[in-house]
Amino acid sequence: MDLSYTPEEEAFREEVRGFLAENLPKEISDAIKYGTGLGKDGYLRWQAILNEKGWLAPNWPAEYGGAEWNAVQKHIYEEEAAAAHAPRTVAFGLAMLGPVLMQFGSQAQKDYYLPRILSGEDWWCQGYSEPGAGSDLASLKTRAVRDGDHYVVNGQKTWTTLGQHANKIFCLVRTDPDVKQQEGISFLLIDMDTPGIEVRPIILLDGTPEVNEVFFDNVRVPVENLVGEENKGWTYAKYLLTHERTNIAGVGYSRAGLESLKRIARIEQSGGRPLIENPHFAARLAKVEIDLMAMATTNLRIISRAAAGQAPGVESSMLKVKGTIIRQEINDLTRRAVGPYAMPFASEAVAGDNDPIGPDYAGPVTSQYFNNRKLSIFGGSNEIQRGIISKVKMGG
Amino acid sequence: MNFELTEERQMLQDTLRRYLSDRYTTATRNAIIDSDTGMSDEIWTELAELGVIGALFTEEQGGFGGAGFDITTVFEELGRAGVVEPFLDTAILGGGLIAALGDDTQKQLLDEVIAGGAHLALAHGEPTSRYDLSRVETTVVQNGTTGGGADVQNGENIVLNGRKAVVVNAEAAGHLIVSARESGAADDPAGISLFLVPAGTPGLSLRGYPLFSGGRAAEVTLDNVTLPASARLGLANKGFAALADVVARADVALVAEVMGAMETATELTRDYLMTRKQFGRPIGTFQALAHRYSDLLIELEQARSAVINAAGHLDKPSEIRDLQVSAARNLIGRVGRHVAEETIQMHGGIAMTQEYELAHIAKRITLADHRFGDTDYHLERFIDLSAA
Numbered sequence: 057m058d059l060s061y062t063p064e065e066e067a068f069r070e071e072v073r074g075f076l077a078e079n080l081p082k083e084i085s086d087a088i089k090y091g092t093g094l095g096k097d098g099y100l101r102w103q104a105i106l107n108e109k110g111w112l113a114p115n116w117p118a119e120y121g122g123a124e125w126n127a128v129q130k131h132i133y134e135e136e137a138a139a140a141h142a143p144r145t146v147a148f149g150l151a152m153l154g155p156v157l158m159q160f161g162s163q164a165q166k167d168y169y170l171p172r173i174l175s176g177e178d179w180w181c182q183g184y185s186e187p188g189a190g191s192d193l194a195s196l197k198t199r200a201v202r203d204g205d206h207y208v209v210n211g212q213k214t215w216t217t218l219g220q221h222a223n224k225i226f227c228l229v230r231t232d233p234d235v236k237q238q239e240g241i242s243f244l245l246i247d248m249d250t251p252g253i254e255v256r257p258i259i260l261l262d263g264t265p266e267v268n269e270v271f272f273d274n275v276r277v278p279v280e281n282l283v284g285e286e287n288k289g290w291t292y293a294k295y296l297l298t299h300e301r302t303n304i305a306g307v308g309y310s311r312a313g314l315e316s317l318k319r320i321a322r323i324e325q326s327g328g329r330p331l332i333e334n335p336h337f338a339a340r341l342a343k344v345e346i347d348l349m350a351m352a353t354t355n356l357r358i359i360s361r362a363a364a365g366q367a368p369g370v371e372s373s374m375l376k377v378k379g380t381i382i383r384q385e386i387n388d389l390t391r392r393a394v395g396p397y398a399m400p401f402a403s404e405a406v407a408g409d410n411d412p413i414g415p416d417y418a419g420p421v422t423s424q425y426f427n428n429r430k431l432s433i434f435g436g437s438n439e440i441q442r443g444i445i446s447k448v449k450m451g452g
Numbered sequence: 453m454n455f456e457l458t459e460e461r462q463m464l465q466d467t468l469r470r471y472l473s474d475r476y477t478t479a480t481r482n483a484i485i486d487s488d489t490g491m492s493d494e495i496w497t498e499l500a501e502l503g504v505i506g507a508l509f510t511e512e513q514g515g516f517g518g519a520g521f522d523i524t525t526v527f528e529e530l531g532r533a534g535v536v537e538p539f540l541d542t543a544i545l546g547g548g549l550i551a552a553l554g555d556d557t558q559k560q561l562l563d564e565v566i567a568g569g570a571h572l573a574l575a576h577g578e579p580t581s582r583y584d585l586s587r588v589e590t591t592v593v594q595n596g597t598t599g600g601g602a603d604v605q606n607g608e609n610i611v612l613n614g615r616k617a618v619v620v621n622a623e624a625a626g627h628l629i630v631s632a633r634e635s636g637a638a639d640d641p642a643g644i645s646l647f648l649v650p651a652g653t654p655g656l657s658l659r660g661y662p663l664f665s666g667g668r669a670a671e672v673t674l675d676n677v678t679l680p681a682s683a684r685l686g687l688a689n690k691g692f693a694a695l696a697d698v699v700a701r702a703d704v705a706l707v708a709e710v711m712g713a714m715e716t717a718t719e720l721t722r723d724y725l726m727t728r729k730q731f732g733r734p735i736g737t738f739q740a741l742a743h744r745y746s747d748l749l750i751e752l753e754q755a756r757s758a759v760i761n762a763a764g765h766l767d768k769p770s771e772i773r774d775l776q777v778s779a780a781r782n783l784i785g786r787v788g789r790h791v792a793e794e795t796i797q798m799h800g801g802i803a804m805t806q807e808y809e810l811a812h813i814a815k816r817i818t819l820a821d822h823r824f825g826d827t828d829y830h831l832e833r834f835i836d837l838s839a840a
Contacts, residue, residue, distance in 0.1 A: 190800055192730035215801050260804050261811035267801075325580050328587075328639060336828050388789070391818075395582040396618040398822045399669065401662040413661055413671060414579065414617065422664045426815070429796050430804060437800060439740055 059353075061128075069132050076140040079105050085141040089316075091402070091420025093264065094143050096221040100176045102143050107174050113150050120158065120170050127363040130303070131356070138308030139315075146218065149173035149180040152296050153226050156243070160284040160292050169245070183213040183227030183246070183270060184293070190215075191440050193228075194237040194290065198272060200229035200244060202279070207231075207244060209252075209275040215434070219255050219268035223248050232287050243289035245281040252276075262402065262423040297436070304372055304435075305355045305379035310348050313386040317341065320393045320417050331393055344385045351378050370448045373441035380431040380438060387425040394418040455760070460516075461525045467502055468526070472533035478809045481534060481666075485812075489624060490668040491537045499537070500568025504530075508543045513551045514566050520763030523701060524708035528759075531712025534812045536666030538571070538621035544705050546572025548698035549629050549646065553686030558648060561627065573625035575616040575649075575672050576695065583825040585699060586641040586692060590614025590674060592632035594681075610684070612647065612655075612677040620823075622670035623660045626651055630674065634689050646691040647683050654678070665815040696770065699824050703777045704766055706820050707759050707784045713816045714755060714788065717795040718748050720810050724799050741798055748794060751787045758783040775837045778830040785827025792817045 061069070084102055087094045094102075106112040107121075114130050116122020125133065137144075145151075154173055157165055172178040189196040198211025209229055219225070225246050232240030248255070252275040257265035284292055321332035321341065331337055358371045391398050397414035402423035412419050432438040457465060476495065484492045499505075507522045509515025523544070530539060547565045550558055550572070564570035581587040593611045612632050622628060628649045636643030649656060655677040658670040686694060725736030725745060735741055762780035765773050792814040796803040803810045821827055 185801075188729075190730065195730070195732075259806040261806055261815065263806065324582070326582055327584060334828075336832060340828075384793075392821075392826055392828065395826075396577055396822055399618050399620075399663050399665070399819055401664045413659070422819070425818075426804075429793065430801070432797055433800050433804070438797070439738075442740070 061132075065128055065132060068129055069136065072133050072136045073140075075109060075111075076136060076142060079109070080140055080142050081105075084143060088141040088143055090416065091424055096179070099143060099146055099221075100179075103145055103176055106145065107176075112145060112174055113154065115151060116154060116158070116170075120154075120166070121174050127359040131307075131359050134303050135308040135311065138312040141312065146179065148182050148217075148222075148226075149178060149224075152182065153180050156226075156283065156292050156296050159295060160243075162280075164280070165245070165283065178224050179218075179222045180224045180226060181216050181219040181222035181248075181268075181270075183216065183225045185215045186212055187214055191437055193293075194241070196228055196230060196241065198227065198229045199233070200231050200242060200277070202231075203276075205279050206276040207279060207282070209244070209246065209272045209277055211272050213270040213272075214258070214267075216255075216268040216270050217266060219248075219270055220257060220265065225270065226283075228289050228293055231289075235287070238290040240287055241289040241293070242286050243283040243292045244277055245283060246275065246277050250275050250277065260427065262427045264423075264427070266427075298367070298372075305351060305375040306383055306431075307348070307352045307355050307379070310379070310383050310386055311352075313383065313390065314345060314348060316417070317386055317390045317393060320390065320415075323415065323417075324393055324395065337389075337393075340389060344382060344389065347378075347382050347385075351375070351382060354378070370445045373436075373444045376435070377432075377438045377441050377445075383431055384425075384428055387421075387428050390421045391425040394421055398422045457521070457525065461521060464503060464507055464522075465525050465529060468499075468504065468529040469532070471498070471502060472529060472535065476533045476535060478807065478812070481536065481812065482807065485536060485662070485666045490662055490666065491624065495535075496537050497568045499539075500566075504539060505543045505547070505566050505568060508539075509547065509551060509562075509566060514563055520701075520704055520766035523705050523766075524711075524759055524763045527705040527708035528712035528715075531709035531714075531816065532716050534666075534713065534716070534809070534816050538573075538624070538667055540702055540705050540709075541574065541621040542570075542572045542625070544702050545574040545698050546625070546627070546629055548701055549574070549685060549694055550648075552694045552697060553646065553691075554648075557682070558685065561648075570626050571621060571624040573619050573621040573628050574698075575619045575622065575628045575630045577617050577619075579615055579617045581617070583829045584639060585695060585824075586644070587639040588631050588633045588644050589638050590616065590630065590632040592634050592645055592647070610647065610679045610681060612649070612674045612679070614674050616672040616674070618669045619658075619672045620663070620667060620669045622658050622672055623668055628656070628672065629685060630672075630677075631691060631695065636689075641692040643689050644691040644695070645688050646685040646694070647679060648685050649674075649677060649679060649683065663819070665819040666812065693770075696774075700766060700770075700773055700777050702824055703781055704759075704762050706823060707755075707762055707780045710784050710788050710817050710820050711752075711755055711759050713813045713820075714752055714791045717791050717810055717813050717817065718745075718752060720813070721745060721748070721795045721798050724802075744794060744798060748791055751790060755784055755787045771837060771840065775834065778825075778834040778837065781825060781830040782827055782834060785821050785830065788817045788821060789827070 084098055103112055111123050113122040114125040118124045150173060157169055186196050200207040200209045225248055227244045227246055228241050229244050230240055231242040252273040254271040256269045258267045258269060260266055322330050324331040326334050358368055362368055397418035398421060400413045402420050504526055506515040507517040507526050510518035542565060547562055550562045561570060578589055591613050630647045630649050631644055634643050634645040655675045657673045660668055660670040662668050725741060726734050728735050758780040762776045765776040795810060796814055802808050
């Protein structure tokens, strides 16, 4: 048992920290720090900087231009990136589709698509959920019917994150309606410019257009855009989900959130004293910090097993549930910490050229509290995760 | 022992529920939220005609109610429909202070308020006062001198300087009720005076903005705002008791509003659990969700009792009243967070969309906990009052 990092790992941490200090543009880190949001250009600009360094695709092998980091290195990067308020990279191409193509794609698909993901030429979005297929994803109904050299796609996808920026979408579609649900699904790559596709934004409760509905009306997709074999899409989707669940605990984000909360609580006054000295508030803050310290070690235990080549099983479900509870608790405490200044609507409170309404840290906190309710809903809700844990552990 | 509403209150409840379910749909309300003023004059007038404002005042004051259970009857219905119009600010806070302290001239304004023809706002909280009701640093100078004493009442000019934070309904208000420190330390309950400041008075400036849960507020700056002595509301230095009284009434209104909102959240969740199918069956048939729905109902009964406790003690001496009020606000604060978060979670993504009713209802529940003390503030206040 040794809780310390190796000298090599510490050196890597220093390298990451130095790189971020030198190369992360302040406009970009401020947008993350103050929750003002990053547009498409901001994401692309940061990704280009990472790509230049060779760090854009930490999971990918070197032959495809990846960094080929092990689990501990990835973890160190994620911690440092969160502490420096670096944006997350857009996962759909890099963390989701990329690994699927490397594993199951044709040589032509790999050669064409992988470099375009790194260069930012393609922005992918994910066509999984449908209005009737959320937690029960395998019940999806979007149909793809073979017609000569094309599939003709009809149906609707929803909750398509940042779909407004995307020029490509990878979709799960039903190619055989007459077999067991999971056995009639295929994995298609679709150009968003194809006639018959319509994207409509869904405005979320914090006023942001983060997700979309995507409609398909007789959309013709060339058959060479099928990944792997027809009707084997569910296998690829499950493979992709294991990659979606990396960094699932969000330890770095929680640490950054906790630091920001402490900073706020040192400034905010309650009864003539800093809020952080209020015993009741301090107790709640301490409890979540204690939970986070333990979860960080749970996370490292699982990472070190993964670095030794063991695939994570139900532990990733456990980390998701605990990680989201902790992040949401920090969001709740932060909202409370700013008192009445939680009430102004964020887009006004952090409006670009105006002075902030109230203290500068107050603007985004209510928005973040509500927006992060999604953490326990998307990527397999916490109810689904609990189902997975009990099913596996009780041998059901 | 009788926990039924009186016939009059039952009628008021029925009338309001019918009116709001017909007129105040999600689409209508969301359009109101997006409008420049953040409220509908038409809805305001119609609700005033239905007696919503009159019910909050006694007959002597020109209304037909005014008791704790009148407040809860009205605000529970406003909460059920997620109403964003500022009845709390104009009627309970502004109207309440004028009713308690106003002279005959000032009370004419109260008649307009009850008829639905005037708006008011309480400009009390300051950028660093948080929930501390006695912390006031806005200054008042009369005839070039500061300090108390009976003779200040007769002076001619009053000059106010300071900043007021998150003043809800400030832009619509014809008059702001401004608190200022006339004597004593920054957090001394003694030494606070109140003033009726007409909108547009030179030196008064507003920076308005929309609120996260609908409606609007403003940061208010008072820069040598000069007023005649007749602008005083009540006696010099003696404003705190009246402030504490109207804030207790506002607390009762808030817990009732959240109660109503939680009923809607729970009803929407029940309907969703019964109709949304995944894995071939309504998701409400999964025990993991069914039990959590049951927990919501159990907590709602606790909340209802806490609202009744607070409303029933509103006219008792302040130490008894405040204990009950803080108990209710703490319990409702805890239950409110549970209900808002659980109902969103049990719905999934749909509850996170602007156009679904629950999104707004959850915001109303959550942001109510940022006015006049949050869950933790009221827990500490309850502990202090219990120890006294």
